[in-house]
Amino acid sequence: MFSTPPRSPGLLKTTLLTLAALTTSTSASTSAKCNPSTFTFPSLPALQHIKTTAVQVQNYTSFPNRLSEASLATTSASTTGIPPFCNVTVSYTHPGHDDLVNVHVWLPLEKNAWNERFMGLGGGGFVVGEVDGDGPSAAIQEGYVAAVTDGGHLASLPPDVWALRSPGNIDWPLLVNFGYRSLHELAVVGKAVLRAYYDAEEKYSYFKGCSTGGRQGLAVAQRYPGDFDGVLSVCPAVEFPAMVTSLYFPQLVMRWRGYWPSGCELGAVVKAGVEKCDLGDGRRDGVIGRLGECGFDVRTAEGREFACEDGRKGRVSREAVEVVEEVVRGVLDEEGREMFPSYVPGTQFAGLLAMMNSVCEDETDRTRCVGVPFSVTDEWIRLFIEKDPAFDPASMSRETFRDVFRRGIEEFDSVIGTPIPDMRRFRERGGKVLMWHGMADQAISIKIGRGLYKKAKGIEAKRGVEIEEFWRYFEVPGVNHCVSMYGAPFPWSAFEKLRAWVEDGVAPEQLDARGFKIGEDGKVVVDEEVRRICLYPEEGVWNGRKWVCVKPGEKIKVMEEKEEL
Template identity: 30%
Template sequence: MSVAKQRLSPSHLRRINIYQHSLMIWFRFILFLLAIKAVARSTSLPAVECSPLRVQPPSFSDVEVLSYMVFPVYDHEIDAIEVNPIKHRRVSVTFCNFSLTYTHPGWDDVINMQVWLPLSDWNKRLQGIGGVGWAGTRGDSATALAVSEGYVAVSSDLGHDATKPSARDWALDETSRHVNLARLLDFSYVGLLDMSRLAKDVAQQLYGEVPKHSYWNGCGAGGRQGMMLAQRFPEAFDGIVVGSPTLSWAHFMPTGYWPTFVMKMLNTYPSSCVMDAIAAEAVKACDDRDGVVEGIITQPERCDFNPLSLVGKNADCGDGVNVEITLDVAILVEKIWQGMRSQDGKPLWYGFSRGSLWHATRCSSMGEVHHHTCTPAPSTLVLDWLELFVAQNPDLELPHLKLTYPEFEALFHLSIAAYQSIISADSPDLADFKSRGGKIIHWHGLNDGEVPPGGSAAYYVTVKNRDPSVMDFYRYFEAPGVGHCGSGPGAAPIGVMGALTIWVETGIAPDILPAVSEDGSLTRILCPFPSVVTYLEGDAEKPEAFGCRESPLWR
């Protein structure tokens, strides 16, 4: 060891080690980008014939075809949606549209599925498109984007009208008013396997070969679908992108009513401007913990901001309207951040991160905001789940009831008892998926105001405890300051599908993910959990000023 190095303090040595580690990460990332370009090159196929003479409905014993269509579509322009994270851009695609309506004999169900196959320049890959909320698919826009990138793309309504935001038309059997189990199973997992096997069959008919690799791309509910595929059907897809997922659906869904329940207990309904003001104060208090002031909390779980410190202060709601932050509002915010608790104080599920933007009231005017006449506005997804699936009572109208604590807890436990084994995708057993060579990239925004990110971190820790070598096939990334599926001031990951493709097809695992904010003003890197993004030195406006450091919270 040199004399110069001997004179360095331990803190300087740590900085050098972190800096060297950061350089190694960025060097691997450059190689990773070069590999993406290499893998992206595919052999162009000659134009293929798209007609019912070339492509027939697949023949499976458990699928009965009701109708189908095969026809070419040329130069179709559409505003496409990137799924992870959600972005919009205009594309023009030419493809063979295979549309299939089918049923599972004896189930009295009807499923509509679409497979869009490029008429030229197929990249030999299949991409399954995940849904959102109750919808089995994000629609033609997400499918078109995949086709524009050379994929065969498959989407499905999973057995119900995907254009409607509510499950009221299909959740209950019209005669018995009991849960329509066939349609719930289609939505939960059965229709997902159908997407993979039917699309592969159709691709083989059109091109004369099956896709060399298949990928799933889903965020939110689509993220749950992806993890469900890895757990139940490990042979369906080789690589899976899981964004902001509702993994523990049976736990998470009833706790989505927790903010409304607490508001009704406290008889206080703050407007969004009041909640935003409190979130902003939390960010201000904890922003500089990572050494950079940028309007983002890097590790919300280390933020100790107490909303009670704001009691008596005013929130500026614009137009000269100032609303006082009361004790009840501060208590409400703290309970939302804590997450649902039992009557005896036992944590039942994770809360939203401190500083996250959360809105669940409706106010018709600023004047009403000032006079505290806002009303609760729980999500349709949550209300449908509790009223239709758990209580099986479409006339319940929860927002108009004042549930007792025991009644609400009973709904929570009933949800888990009745539906955990059907719809939740939180089994830590991924051994079969791993043994097939499958790979998963899972990410979650820490500012998510719809799905608490604590559920994602807890699931990954559970998998890691079961398999210490989890990073060989499954990596989880947290995105500070990012909302549900990519919104918010933080930097959301970009090129996730490309990173997954490289990992599956070349074995190069992503040590980092590049990330950009929604407005393009912030560029960062994301680190694989349990590492966190750490400012090293230099220009904080540039991503190379940051590296990855293991968080002491998860050692």
Template identity: 30%
Template sequence: MINLFSTLLSLSAMLFELSSASRCSPSVIQTTKLVGASILQIQAQEIHNYSATSLGPGRNDVGRYNISFCNVTVTHTHPDWNDTIHTEIWLPLKGWNGRFQGLGGGGYSTGFGSIYLTYAVAQGFASASTDGGLGTGFGTSTIPTDLSWALSSEGNVNWGLLDNYATKATNDMAIIGQQITKSYYKQRPKYSYFAGCSGGGRQALMMAQKYPDVFDGILAVAPAINLQRFIPAGYWASQVMHDTGTYPAPCEISAFTEAATRACDRLDGVEDGIISSPGLCEIKASDFVGKNYSCHGVIQAAWSGSKLVSKQYGWHGLNKDAQISGYYVSTSCSNNGTCHATESDLFGSYFKYLVAKDPTFATNSMTEKQFFDALHTSISDYTSMIGNNDPDLSNFKGSGGKMITWHGLADEVIPPNGTIEYYENLLKGDPNAHSFSRFFEAPGVGHCFGGLGPVPNGAMSQLVDWVENGHAPAVLHATKGSNNTARDLCPYPLRQGYIGGDPRNATSFTCIG
């Protein structure tokens, strides 16, 4: 009897493998009609023992994974838009956890392809990523800064591609991915999730705002809220450099960051190289003048942002332990010590392609008035499409959705105060918003990951537990920081406070008001 049972199990496994191979075929996989679009092609093939380095959005535990999956690529277009969009759906051959996960991109892209897909499939998710028809981002581990796709010709914005970037391609990906998952496994995914950081965090919030019933759970990390504001406003420190003719060396810039961190480090009760309470750090760059620093005006511009100059059009600056050298204050020096500004492609591309609509536009020739006029233009032209700053999430709440947002306080690209402002507006409209949406600050963490602070690598697992079991996260467990540091991230507006013991242990801190 035992031998017969074993034989039947073996036959069943063989039949499953044969069935799996036959199911991973364009002739078998079906999609229903995608409203407002036309399916051009469906490709499918099994991939065995694919090995790649990967991680999930907002994680710092990079690893190498070996996976086997059905790789489906759906190509579609929106009639009269002249776009061609590719969506990849990776379906685990074994161990599917019954869930679907959509994955976001970053910078001026809508997806990173295998960078995120590999990890998601290794965790058992049927997963999808889209290039949005933009031709940028897939397979890269750096922030895509090419925005040339945004112009159809000089002076003319390609509104179709910009809409794809804003939200349409992401929603298309979700619909296609869920349909392909159902077609392949012959059952709908029990739950659907979305995860993204930076531009992917922007996509996450857009889905909650505009398509509130598509995902059961959304993880939005360091979201690029108010893209039309913070991207051009990020050029403010460079504008001050050009106006004053002061071009600090990278080492000089770093000296200010180090000095500010030392001055405000102990505000949480412990000296660990992390500013846990940046709102209490009231020092100014001018406080360090007289210590061989000569560029305090430029540094202060990066810290305070342009909002102090123009509340109407300006935006927040970075916190004082963020690495401002690179994006916000970018310089290079020759051997003789002469320094000059180098342009940040992230900010410069936006001015060229979306504000001036001229690829040859010179950002370093703007006057201060022209700079703020450019901010006004950006806000006027693009808020409705790419702003993702609508704090009314009542429909997402009504659909039963849950969202976790977290942002590194040492983010060197996106000012975390923008996320704080958004969440405060959410609470003003719905004082009980914490019942479905929770925001956590991550002290010492840079953009998406990096920095000295520990990263909440288990945020997606906690989101799943909230969605499926009703266990709302009282804290986010951050377990992989510098020197094996662990911390529990506090739900806003609470913040970390040291209560004694080894500062590397989460139990040495508590959440205080």
């Protein structure tokens, strides 16, 4: 079936075994159409069909795996399972490229349970798509046909396994799959499966994703404007080559300066920024809502007391301030000009997705430590830019880092970057993009998403087009990368806003964000109060009674005095 044997029989075997495990039915009965013979592989000259499997799935209960908007799709899915569905997996290759790509399509088992809509779902990091995660589960729960692609490598396989064919030799077909190609094929194959199963076409099709998934949504809209009617792009990993390389910069600053601040010392610096800027939006709630009203000087945090969870106490050192100060200035060239933006006040520097994590021989001595870089930036520099698994990014000097930064852009921008975000063709087909970014994103600075949108806005303005006609952008205070890690109000209904825009012509003027907490039973409890998330560039301000949208720099009169003011 392959034009040439796969280069890694072990990898192929592992992949097919994993697919078999995923598609194992929990019920002896299957619907008549949930059968491989129902489906015909679409005629695409660049693809060669390998295999199609179709299995009925009952009482699927892996949802939800993490706290995200998918968690609110149902209050009972985690115990009773989502509605039954037909799991169709289509495997194919690109002749001559020795890859094996798998598209997974989950279809509500009964046609009357389908809402006549198709949803493509993105991935994260170097994972092209979450094959067995919250996204497909939530989509099925809501009546959508959900489609995900692995892009030719399983989520369980790190880039060290697949990025290089040999030292110095990138697996370009898999990188192109990751960049954009497999996303178009997901749409073509997924819709073919849908139409064969229901004997009907979808009324609307959507794509949604965060981080890598957010970038994917923008990439497929620009490159393949006919694939989707609407795209929800969240915290998108745009400017990918430059952005991912820049994520290593904080680690290098700590090594260059010989000081690795502890998480609690960094937390004290962040807290100082939040306290300085919190009231800029009219409400003291631990969330920075107006960056333009902030004006936080990192140096003012020096000497601030902090306490660690292990009982250690201390004061923010001058060394820590100098490290953070250089990090927030961003990557600079030889003349001191900004090469890439950095973080804003309110962003956490240590933690799950942070860029300044470290471990020390002695926690009381922060001069003998080792940095713990974010795995994606470490892999990107070693495997893709240097093409050498043994390369140590921590050894880079300032000069070497600038060189690596530039080479990454030069070599990969055309495949996975967003040098010219021109959505003209998508706009002309009536497509809509709703994009939002968490203002406390510790992985991808809000400056990056904002910069891309402003660049696209300028492109459309030269054509006499208001970008808000088809692409709307929102900045969400206090939200981290893709999720709200500290209970900050989260725009749970963003996708429904997009759908109303696409199907009913109701353009979103705001997003409704709600805070949450985890109840004693482990379930998510959402606040009743709604925080208004304004259409960029407007900002949300508390006027004493409600949230209102104002222009940057605009002042308002507080209508009613509150204690927190």
